[in-house]
Amino acid sequence: MSQENGRPALLLAGHGSRDPRGAREFHALLELVRARAPDLAVEGGFIELSPPPISEAVNRLADRGAREIAAVPLMLLAAGHAKNDIPATLVREGLRHPGLRFRYGRALGVRPELLALMDERISATVPAEQRDETAVLVVGRGSSDPDANSDLAKIARLFYEGRPYPIVESAYVSLAPPNVPEGLERCRRLGARRVAVFSYFLFTGVLEERIRDQSREFAHTHPEVEVHYAGYLGASGPVADLVLERYREAVEGDIRMNCDVCVHRVALPGFEEKVGAPATPHYHPDEPGHHHHH
CATH class of the missing domain: 3.40.50.1400 (Rossmann fold)
Structure with a gap:
């Protein structure tokens, strides 16, 4: 499938889990998103712990003819992964795929x-x-x-x-x-x-x-x-709808990360060393160059 409809592909960036049930739920959500947007190229990958890594999902979208990818971090709240690891990983993917343009959406957030x-x-x-x-x-x-x-x-x-x-x-x-x-x-x-x-x-x-x-x-x-x-949120219709809203916002809208109290910009007590620290990509264990240990 090429990108003849002109819409950027959607990349869901998940965290990954040591529990295979968590990875299965991620893929179930991916299917809910695909069912809601059948004309959209949608792939998903993980930062760590579960295959496939984000790089593999990007390769699949590139192979399908994507020229532009809107990545949505599948994170409820914007912490280090959404603010640092995923953007750095996308920069790395941009270097690996010079013909691809990346946009980055917001975490799901307080909704x-x-x-x-x-x-x-x-x-x-x-x-x-x-x-x-x-x-x-x-x-x-x-x-x-x-x-x-x-x-x-x-x-x-x-x-x-x-x-x-x-x-x-x-x-x-x-x-x-x-x-x-x-x-x-x-x-x-x-x-x-x-x-x-x-x-x-x-x-x-x-x-x-x-x-x-x-x-x-x-x-x-x-x-x-x-x-x-009482359980947890789970792979469900409202979450899939919110992912697609974050995708639309990334493609058409005005994305604003909340930077007012971000440790990378503001010297909060006990976190001063994080101000201006460089963003570094998070290597997935399945990728070459992985030196990240848990």
């Missing part, structure tokens, strides 16, 4: 559709008559980027607004406090007898499973608190 999807998942776990006495703990991946961590706090507050849940707290499963047990303990100390835990993740994986396990452990050691696990 009402995602809040509505989260509401749907939590509502499926908490009966209507119990909602006004159930706390919600929204758990994010956690980042070394304060901007991304603050976005999760914003999401928790936006979810609280206009909904019946009396307490909505945020926590992180890695890299940032409070962790899951601390978040649950905070809800307990605020008087919650019932807590719904929601993982603010697109797909399952090692970390999503950890949130599930830690929630179960907390419930076991605190029998006075009911803990209900």
Whole structure:
């Protein structure tokens, strides 16, 4: 398929997971996007952990005649991967494919559709008559980027607004406090007898499973608190629609990364060394030149 319709191809840039179920969910989302835009060349690849690497997806689009590619980072929040690793990888791909032009879209971000999807998942776990006495703990991946961590706090507050849940707290499963047990303990100390835990993740994986396990452990050691696990966002229609909106914005619109509190531009306390640091491509383990260890 060549690019005779003149529209740039769409490249979905995912993170990758050690859990093959997470990679399968990424591909399921890819299929939902393709079904919604049958005339669009759509491929997806990962930064790390899962095949195929982004470079392979770019090769496939180039082989299909793409001259322009709009890349959308399949990240809920813009942290290091969306701000640094993926753009640097696209620069590298541009050097490998001098005939290709790249555009870069925004991370999915703080969106009402995602809040509505989260509401749907939590509502499926908490009966209507119990909602006004159930706390919600929204758990994010956690980042070394304060901007991304603050976005999760914003999401928790936006979810609280206009909904019946009396307490909505945020926590992180890695890299940032409070962790899951601390978040649950905070809800307990605020008087919650019932807590719904929601993982603010697109797909399952090692970390999503950890949130599930830690929630179960907390419930076991605190029998006075009911803990209900409400799952994660998952490959679904609203997410696929949002990906295509980010694609359209990348192609037609005015893309603005939120740079007001970006560690690469602003000296935030404890992160001063990141200001002006060069962006470096993230080598996928399946690529030549890979020296990245976990």
